[in-house]
Amino acid sequence: MKTLEELLAIKAKAQANITTRESADGSADVTRIVVGMATCGIAAGARPVLNGFVDEVAKRNLKNVTVSQTGCIGMCQYEPIVEVFAPGKEKVTYIKMTPDKIARVVADHIVNGNPVTEYTVASLTE
Amino acid sequence: MYRSHVLVCGGTGCTSSNSGAIIEALEKEIADKGLDKEIKVIKTGCFGLCALGPIMIVYPEGCFYSEVKVEDVPEIVEEHLLKGRIVTRLLYDETVVSEKEIKSLNETNFYKKQKRIALRNCGVIDPENIEEYIAYDGYQALAKCLTEMTPEDVIKVVKDSGLRGRGGGGFPTGMKWEFTSKNAADQKYVVCNADEGDPGAFMDRSVLEGDPHCIIEAMAICGYATGATEGYVYVRAEYPIAVQRLQIAIDQAREHGLLGKNIFGSGFDFDLFIRLGAGAFVCGEETALMTSIEGNRGEPRPRPPYPAVKGLFAKPTTENNVETFANIPQIILHGADFFKSMGTERSAGTKVFALGGKIKNTGLVEIPMGTTLREIIEDIGGGVPNGKKFKAAQTGGPSGGCIPASLMDTEIDYDNLTAIGCMMGSGGLIVMDEDNCMVDIAKFFLDFTVDESCGKCAPCRIGTKRLRELLEKVTDGKATMETLDEIEKLAHYIKENSLCGLGQTAPNPVLATLKFFKDEYIAHVVDKKCPAGVCKALLNYSIVADKCKGCTLCARKCPVGAISGSVKEVHTIDTTKCIKCGVCESNCKFGAIIKG
Numbered sequence: 131m132k133t134l135e136e137l138l139a140i141k142a143k144a145q146a147n148i149t150t151r152e153s154a155d156g157s158a159d160v161t162r163i164v165v166g167m168a169t170c171g172i173a174a175g176a177r178p179v180l181n182g183f184v185d186e187v188a189k190r191n192l193k194n195v196t197v198s199q200t201g202c203i204g205m206c207q208y209e210p211i212v213e214v215f216a217p218g219k220e221k222v223t224y225i226k227m228t229p230d231k232i233a234r235v236v237a238d239h240i241v242n243g244n245p246v247t248e249y250t251v252a253s254l255t256e
Numbered sequence: 257m258y259r260s261h262v263l264v265c266g267g268t269g270c271t272s273s274n275s276g277a278i279i280e281a282l283e284k285e286i287a288d289k290g291l292d293k294e295i296k297v298i299k300t301g302c303f304g305l306c307a308l309g310p311i312m313i314v315y316p317e318g319c320f321y322s323e324v325k326v327e328d329v330p331e332i333v334e335e336h337l338l339k340g341r342i343v344t345r346l347l348y349d350e351t352v353v354s355e356k357e358i359k360s361l362n363e364t365n366f367y368k369k370q371k372r373i374a375l376r377n378c379g380v381i382d383p384e385n386i387e388e389y390i391a392y393d394g395y396q397a398l399a400k401c402l403t404e405m406t407p408e409d410v411i412k413v414v415k416d417s418g419l420r421g422r423g424g425g426g427f428p429t430g431m432k433w434e435f436t437s438k439n440a441a442d443q444k445y446v447v448c449n450a451d452e453g454d455p456g457a458f459m460d461r462s463v464l465e466g467d468p469h470c471i472i473e474a475m476a477i478c479g480y481a482t483g484a485t486e487g488y489v490y491v492r493a494e495y496p497i498a499v500q501r502l503q504i505a506i507d508q509a510r511e512h513g514l515l516g517k518n519i520f521g522s523g524f525d526f527d528l529f530i531r532l533g534a535g536a537f538v539c540g541e542e543t544a545l546m547t548s549i550e551g552n553r554g555e556p557r558p559r560p561p562y563p564a565v566k567g568l569f570a571k572p573t574t575e576n577n578v579e580t581f582a583n584i585p586q587i588i589l590h591g592a593d594f595f596k597s598m599g600t601e602r603s604a605g606t607k608v609f610a611l612g613g614k615i616k617n618t619g620l621v622e623i624p625m626g627t628t629l630r631e632i633i634e635d636i637g638g639g640v641p642n643g644k645k646f647k648a649a650q651t652g653g654p655s656g657g658c659i660p661a662s663l664m665d666t667e668i669d670y671d672n673l674t675a676i677g678c679m680m681g682s683g684g685l686i687v688m689d690e691d692n693c694m695v696d697i698a699k700f701f702l703d704f705t706v707d708e709s710c711g712k713c714a715p716c717r718i719g720t721k722r723l724r725e726l727l728e729k730v731t732d733g734k735a736t737m738e739t740l741d742e743i744e745k746l747a748h749y750i751k752e753n754s755l756c757g758l759g760q761t762a763p764n765p766v767l768a769t770l771k772f773f774k775d776e777y778i779a780h781v782v783d784k785k786c787p788a789g790v791c792k793a794l795l796n797y798s799i800v801a802d803k804c805k806g807c808t809l810c811a812r813k814c815p816v817g818a819i820s821g822s823v824k825e826v827h828t829i830d831t832t833k834c835i836k837c838g839v840c841e842s843n844c845k846f847g848a849i850i851k852g
Binding site: 131132133134137140141143144145146147148150151160162164165167168172180181183184185187188196197198199200201 | 293393399514519
């Protein structure tokens with residue numbers, strides 16, 4: 131190690147790997163992406179969706195975003211269902227998610243704060 | 257990126273309750289389910305709540321699973337990691353708010369009042385991965401020292417912080433560094449004392465196991481400040497996990513150029529070596545420790561000359577304890593005022609305690625100085641189990657004293673403890689309840705020092721043995737009031753005339769118990785009774801005639817045939833045959849057998 135910059139470069143890289151752990155103390159403003167992973171969800175293809183979100187978040191090196199899974203959300207016919215909890219915002223529920231919809235949800239909603247309405251459960255009633 | 261991190265405690269406590277097998281099972285199960293690209297298993301150091309081990313924390317939810325068994329692993333993987341359903345039955349019950357909600361670990365009673373400086377990374381990072389340490393500001397303090405500060409600046413910050421030696425003595429660390437820095441020599445050394453020998457103490461072990469890099473970083477900082485280029489960590493061979501992780505950490509630091517030549521391009525060279533202790537308590541004394549590193553028999557030598565003048569290999573040496581070093585990087589990074597803002601006026605910062613004995617939450621805690629003993633025991637420690645009454649807390653192991661229940665509201669710091677005739681010690685805190693006999697406790701610690709005395713000086717070698725014999729007279733009921741005077745006189749003699757800290761402090765448990773629990777000593781001497789019912793020679797079992805139903809159970813259970821009586825008749829105990837094992841008392845269904 132010859133310079134401080136070298137150390138800070140290692141630090142920046144390593145920090146990305148530990149944000150998952152820091153989100154639980156409640157202090158950080160964390161956006162949670164929750165994928166329904168009950169039997170219905172898995173059968174409808176929730177696993178590739180979950181993995182897709184993990185990859186996309188990692189690719190964009192997003193801080194304060196966690197991807198986790200939950201049980202049956204209750205609308206099995208619309209699985210895979212993904213819920214997004216942003217701090218201070220209403221929950222947004224995406225239905226019938228597929229891997230190809232992920233990039234747009236992350237870009238528009240997670241990064242820029244504009245939910246992709248046409249994928250949400252709200253679009254059903256319109 | 258891993259969407260979930262599973263942290264499993266790999267400290268000695270949880271390892272001995274099989275956390276190693278849990279990690280293996282977890283990794284296998286995760287791989288079988290094809291989740292190994294999404295979920296990372298991390299073996300950490302001690303979380304502190306050893307009583308509930310093995311401990312597992314799952315992030316991002318922050319679920320705290322306690323007393324996990326290998327058999328629970330498939331359920332955790334299937335339910336929680338795959339399907340996202342928390343396994344409620346394994347949650348630490350203090351973290352469960354309702355069926356839907358869990359609260360953060362930091363809000364539980366055990367952690368709420370703690371302030372983690374020395375233990376900040378324990379149970380948080382993977383100690384075998386230097387990058388995780390760096391992610392949590394690791395080696396940034398060293399970089400700051402080498403690139404922005406002069407050695408004098410470093411010493412000034414440490415001095416201003418008010419940090420005092422955490423090994424027990426409480427000597428100001430900054431002054432110690434300054435002494436060494438002012439002695440010119442062609443070679444100087446830094447020594448880390450990790451020869452933690454007090455029964456019941458495991459603070460240093462936990463730091464080395466949970467955060468070995470912080471010790472390396474702190475020792476390099478000390479080397480820079482004092483002008484030393486070589487360091488030694490003297491650690492007990494009985495701490496295999498600590499030794500292994502420290503060696504891994506040293507190797508990683510060398511690979512990254514954080515140990516070796518020209519660190520951070522500053523021209524400063526520093527390297528570090530481990531030396532293993534062979535299990536002699538006296539080697540925790542600084543001069544004996546250095547003699548042992550030199551390859552000689554671990555015996556102390558008179559001071560002065562102090563190590564700062566003539567230490568390891570007769571060169572100026574700075575010797576600090578593990579916990580003292582663990583505070584250094586934080587002090588450098590956040591400044592002296594940050595550290596001084598915690599604790600009391602003359603004892604800045606925090607102190608780590610190893611809680612043991614008759615307490616619910618056995619484990620490792622770090623509290624700001626000035627916290628009362630009551631808060632430590634009742635709030636953090638969860639109190640004395642089984643509804644028993646708190647009697648005293650033993651601090652500082654065989655060199656320490658005890659704090660009786662009447663002084664429970666004493667604010668813990670160096671000076672307050674000295675004022676009540678106790679001492680901070682290294683941080684072992686053994687809780688005793690009404691079933692502990694204080695004379696017996698004093699005898700226990702003296703047994704330890706008699707065994708561990710190196711024998712070099714007569715007051716310690718012969719004195720402690722004679723002192724133990726006098727205590728035996730008390731517990732055997734053969735003592736008179738004069739014996740107590742003799743005990744006190746001899747104890748003071750040993751304190752004043754021994755060569756090193758071992759002998760100088762060995763009588764402390766005796767003197768402290770004599771001071772606070774003289775009535776118990778007198779009960780042994782005058783009434784020939786042991787109030788706690790521990791000292792066998794003074795115990796007598798007898799049968800209460802009114803309560804005895806003549807069931808014959810006690811007579812059948814008695815291993816020496818001391819109980820006689822026929823069916824439905826009142827039984828009697830022949831005290832000349834009785835060996836006071838207590839089997840009759842624990843078996844009697846009618847409470848007819850009493851001791852006293």
